[in-house]
Amino acid sequence: MNTTGSLSRLDLNLLISLDALLTERSVSRAAHRLHLSQPSLSAALARLRTHFSDPLLVRRGNSHDLSPLALRLVDQVSATLEGARRIFEEQAEWDPATANREFSVYMSDYALCTIAPVVARIARSIAPSVRFRFLLHSPAIVDDASEQLRNVDGIVLPHGYLTDLPFLDLWQDDWMLIASADNPIVERGVELEDLGAAQWVYTFQTRTAFTSASRQLQYMGIEPHIAAVVESFHALPLFVKDTDRIGLVQRGLLSSLPAQDGIVALTPPFDVVPLANALWWHPVHRGDPAHRWLRDLFAQAAASLATDLARNRKHNQPTPD
Structure with missing residues (x-):
């Protein structure tokens, strides 16, 4: 399919206006963002509405909502502009000392x-x-x-x-167990059976989002009792501190963890495959x-x-x- 003719008839600058309008959901704010006059953005919106045969911005009282079509366009427009920006940042020769990218x-x-x-x-x-x-x-x-x-x-x-x-x-990197300092397993030492009996805080737990260490536990026949799932390694200690829960984090992250006081890192009682x-x-x-x-x-x-x-x-x- 030859798209050259259809593209040549389009003003691709409208993509910039469309992105601002979809982001700001306001003609005046979009105009301010692009340093253009409000009539200029209004004219651009009119052309876009004609092209798509859709209102794009739907007035709701003193504000605007995006139409169903506009909602579908948001990510596409952003990705297209990012791709265009990257194309025009390409250089035949690359000199990091002078590059602006x-x-x-x-x-x-x-x-x-x-x-x-x-x-x-x-x-x-x-x-x-x-x-x-x-x-x-x-x-x-x-x-x-x-x-x-x-x-x-x-x-x-x-x-x-x-x-x-x-x-x-x-x-x-290595995986380390973390536990609250007053957790009994800290003083007596953590054993393999403790991992099956403990309450866990996981960072990811779906069919495709998981940690290699947690998957290894399952391969060993241990099905942890999951008390909470927090999609942040850095926040995990906040859900372990002052509880009987345990979690797994990377050794390299230990020095930057929040709430380090009261948290103890333990070597897992099994050979964890490195990350x-x-x-x-x-x-x-x-x-x-x-x-x-x-x-x-x-x-x-x-x-x-x-x-x-x-x-x-x-x-x-x-x-x-």
């Missing part, structure tokens, strides 16, 4: 608290005008990663969730010199992180008391 990477709050600060710190000295947008992923994003990664630069995710996508191995973290990306980025630089940057950050973790393991740190 934003990289977007999905990750969990675990990666946000571990590798992301190291990436930003290294980049600051060699690419002062490069920006990063670290986005929290969700189970829905992971499940649809092959499409979601078209419009971002990558996702930091352990092995075991994605296939058929290029990746770069980063660093490995193998990786950076994954869509094949469309394979030949991009800027993306190659980003991958090298993550590799440097991962090497630094791995060194710190090895040092902490050697000295049995950090372990909150």
